[in-house]
Amino acid sequence: MTYRYRVATIFLMGFFIDCINLFMPTVALPRIAAEFAIGNASSAWVGNAYMLGLTLAVPVSTWLANRWGARRLLSAAMLAFSVAVWGCGEAQSFAALIAWRLVQGMAGGLLIPVGQALTFELFQGPERARVSTLVMAVALLAPALSPTLGGLIVDHGRWPWVFHSNIPLALLTAALAWAWLDQAPGPTAPRPDFKGLLLVSAALACLLLGLSLYGAGHGALLATACLLAGVSCALLYRTHYQRAATGIVELKLLASPRLRVSMQVYHAIPGVFTGVNLLNIFYLQDVLQLSAQATGLFMLLYAAGAFAAMLLAGRLYNRVGAARLLLLGMLMHSLGICLLVMVETPADNALLMAAYGLMGIGGGIGANTAQTTALLDFGGERMPQASVLWNLNRQMAFSVGAALLLMIFNLLLVGLSTPDAYHLTFSLAALLGLAPLMTLHTLPPENPRHA
Template identity: 30%
Template sequence: MPAPLSCADATPAAVLPTRGFRTIALIVASAMFMEQLDATILATALPTMARDFGVGAPAMSIALTSYLISLAVFIPASGALADRFGSRTVFRAAIAVFVAGSIFCALAPSLSWLVAARLLQGLGGALMLPVGRLVLMRSVARKDLVSAMSWMLVPALIGPVLGPPVGGLIVTYADWRWIFYINVPIGLLGMVLVSLFIDETKGEAVGRFDYRGFFLSGISLGTLLFGFEMASRDGEGLAALGLAAIGLVFGLFYVHHARRHPVPILDLSLMKVPSFGTSVIAGSLTRIAQGAHPFLLPLMMQLGFGLSAAMSGAITIATALGSLLMKALAPRLLKRFGFRDVLVANGVIASLGYGLCAAFRPDWPLGLIFAILVACGFFMSLQFTAYNIVAYDRIEPRQMSAATSFYTTFQQLMLSLGICVAALSLHVSMQVGDRPQPELADFSAAFVVVIAISLLATIWNWRFAPGAGSDISGHDARARGLKRLATEAADGGDRSL
């Protein structure tokens, strides 16, 4: 077993030559795929599970929110744990906890048992997300980060697309408990591959764990998420406001605490790093659309178009195909145009592409809808590839673990918020139109709301420095090469005179 690396030895610039970045990226991606697939596949089975547990289908929403709350509470601790115990050890343990939680979910005889198991599963997912990214950042050279991130993001984007149709097939042809059992072989294989191909890296020695910050941030993020989720339910608006207020108060307490703690669990000073802070804000606005899309589109296809679950899944898988096409082209596009120009132009294209979904109608050719969704998947996947890389452009090695946990916390929060904003917009549109069930106009209104929020990210995309991430993308090097060739050509012309 190789000796652990210190943080100074484990920066993206100092990479282990024996490890191919594609291998590492795909190992990390397999764990994230498992987590993303599980997060979306469950929704399809909720009515069946409700009948087995003897409760109403609305009561099953706690099975979704308990997992999200667990993510929100435990993600901030991931960076400190990875620094203390090693990123490989924590990543492997996170997969094991997630698999254990999946087994307990499959064995659940009641809703209360399922909720407890989902909380355990959420603990594993909370550590897998940021520590997996940290493993990649510490194991891949800067010049390979764009390609590695492209490989890693594809399974993470495919998971939410495959979830609903796979869930439908399992519920239709097998027992719903297999939704959780399928995680077991994937997780066990992932643990073996992590042990074989990923080396141990630890961060610099830090002070005591920030227990007070962990408590304050956990209460704040957990109640905010739960409040967002409740806002879309009938008759629970007051409770949602109360939870959101509690979350904001504890959030203010945390900000006060973090300014005085030497090593806070969520380091707010990272927002002062230009590329990181800008990526967090712009990426958060864009992720609201990304979180809403897998929620709205399948419902629109089934309730608005009258398509079957299988047909809806076959159409919505188009976005996954688009993300696969992006994998090969993203490095070339970023090298050619640079991070800022790609984020500005592509951000508008990606948002407006998702906005076209508001205009979808049953008389549109399905081939045209499929082609538009392929383009949507391509452009939005390119946008998140760029955000996820340029965020770490000026992050110091000693800050890497704190940055990954901070970034992933907001990433998960905004994806979840996207679902809540979409559900709330849908609910408000139904109330305005006095409709008991959502119709096409309601879905169109919800798409317009989330896309309007996503387009606001353009303001912050312009704030990236022109040369942001240039040593990662190679954009400046290309520009210098062209300038040198032009100079040589000019010199040659002068000599010819």
Template identity: 30%
Template sequence: MITTVEPATGRDPMRIALVLVVGMIMATLDQTIVNVAINKLSMEFHAGLSTIQWVATGYSLALGAVVPTSAWLVGRFGAKRLYLTAISAFAVGSVLAGLSWNIESLIAFRLLQGASGGLLMPVGMTILLRAAGPDRLGQLMSTLGLAILVGPLLGPVIGGYLIDEVSWRWMFFINLPLGALVLLLAVRVVPDDAPEPPRALDVRGLLLMSPGLALVIYGVTAAGESAGFATPAVLVPLLVGIGLIAAFVRRSLTISVPLLDLRVLGNRVTGTSAVLLAVFAGGYFGSMLLLPLYFQVVRGESALVAGALGIPFALASGVTMQVAGRLIDRIPPGRYLPASIMVALTGFVLFVIQLDADAPYWALCLTMVLMGAGGGGTLMPVMTTATRPLSREQQPAGSTVLNMISTTSMAIGTAVASVTLGALLPVTGGLQALHAMTADQRAELAPALADAFQHTYLIAPVMIALALVPALLLPRR
């Protein structure tokens, strides 16, 4: 949620925006760098894919859980102090993650990273609006968009190099000098502010939502390990999680100051856009775990090469995102969004069709351009479409709800993709068994491994195709 006050004087808003960009790049680097490391982490900790995926899923869940509390925290502690604390906590969490001694400790420290990283964007936007005022916000927000472009572009490549040539631990340690640089600049550039009387925080809602989501995802991953849902280890967490989420939804619709104001979804355009976002984000982001794994497990590439081969995807997504914001202001959403979704769907379908053990890289990269362009052209415009019909007072709440939907869908999509792939791998023991094989044994198994990835990748185009349904229901004028 963004707090609007009079613009601060005496500080250049562009300098403030550039400092915030460096902080956000640190968080987006870390979010994308881990996907390249999944195979290495599985090998290092002797853990299966359903367990290792919590390194990414736990980060997303923690990130989403903390976003609704950002407005209360800004009021309680002040924007600058909270931002400096979040940067410091993220750097400390990164160092602890690099020092992890087992998979459980790594997941725990990733939760700390996600909780602190989730504050950087909403608190940074509050700082920027206070410094510049609403008149210059559009220009400065486009500057913040650099983080969305640079992080996913450089993260997999830097991470791949560190994993191959140094150590997987350095993909976390690298955040320490970055965090120190951001702290030094922010102390000097970001204007001071005083805490304000915060609104009430719905603690009960927070205690219902976060454990509920975690239990549902745990139930899904446990179902993959148990090859079904008909066991207490699966049913109990799944039903308890669903019950907690249902209680959270009921509470959000009945109390005056909820953690998430779900009543904004009562607007037809906002509700329809939210459904579109949930389905599209689940398929789109869920598939991101698979791409570097395919290049490493099936094609035998290094982490660096796997990261570099993802550049067309990230570059197309970031560049298209910069253009899409202008297009959605000119073209009705009911016409623009179906076309953008079709671009993504075409890319994913072509990618799945040719995904085998010998697919030429140039052809895969061409389809990745379509995949990335369709994703970058859809995600921000659907957020704009969802918040546009809301009143000025409702827009911060709507933005928070939509960000929560996006991060939750990302976590669920990642969990479902990893569980599905783990179940389809043609070896008993999953990734651990593959790590124990010789290069010749893995090469002989490559066609069957490619089939497993191909069938898992089908989840993405199916969900993206389903997103066309709500997109076609949006206004065409």
């Protein structure tokens, strides 16, 4: 195997590990919530902590790789990841589990951008397109397989093995990185904006904490204080950004309507779906008494629909245009969520299959179109800056979507029965998924050079 394919293999293995750790623990959340005696709003922090870890690590990963060398960094990151997943499975309290998930996310955040940069530097032109296809395949394969495998583990074993099962692959990736990658550090890179990174991370953490506390019934005063702290950190970052030469998040890039609309769509489709899927897992397991394995199987339909839709969207993009594809994606995705409102008994498998199929098709069209559109206006040194902003928004969409819908659900529980609260939350989620419709008209016409 040539050197560049060794690098690509390490990146794809790390990317696969990262993806399954976003989705596999989700099917175990009802068991985790029961064991630690926590509410479903608090259980969302199993995912939120991982996302916050990624947010902290991604912006500094390239700088660390240039200082230490990719070989040392990626090997150390995967070793740290292995220790963290072991710690997650052995956690004796929910606080310990969240702390280990934060470490796990930071380790994953060091590997992905460095591995991607190394791989894309070695593959140019049509070869890069083939590598991108492999990345897309991994991005679909992991969400399709990991919930099913996680459900098998939970039904026939114990939930800690959802985390422990990652250790062999993580150790193998660490060993291959040490054996295959070059040792030399890269060129000297400018010091990252650590103050900006802390302010952005604090803003996101306070926002998620405020939504979680309010939804879990801890009182409006404490939740409002957290939300105000989040807004304050965001405003402080804006002031810091205006004074600094460069920022960890380049706010001026939001002047691009393509990037701005694509970011909104990502919150409306993948972000909303994250919250809907998390709530539906609790609904299917706790209310309808379906097994974790049966719950995870529906993600296979989602992934199949998303894969077919991505292929279709790629072919139609230059002929139909981004606005029409985004409109179609949002409508189909919200229609799938609406079908969940009609699921009332364990026998409603046909509705569940149709719902996940439609959400997959709509999500595939919308997410693929947003991904394609987001960075069209950028090139040169602005491309990595736009990529950082896009990826941070992507991670925020997952966490905010889950926290917001769990808050809505828990507030509705005060005056409604549990099934009615689930169904009304799904209805509101379908409306939230259509929110960017009002901004589609701001997208500029397609440019022939983008074809």
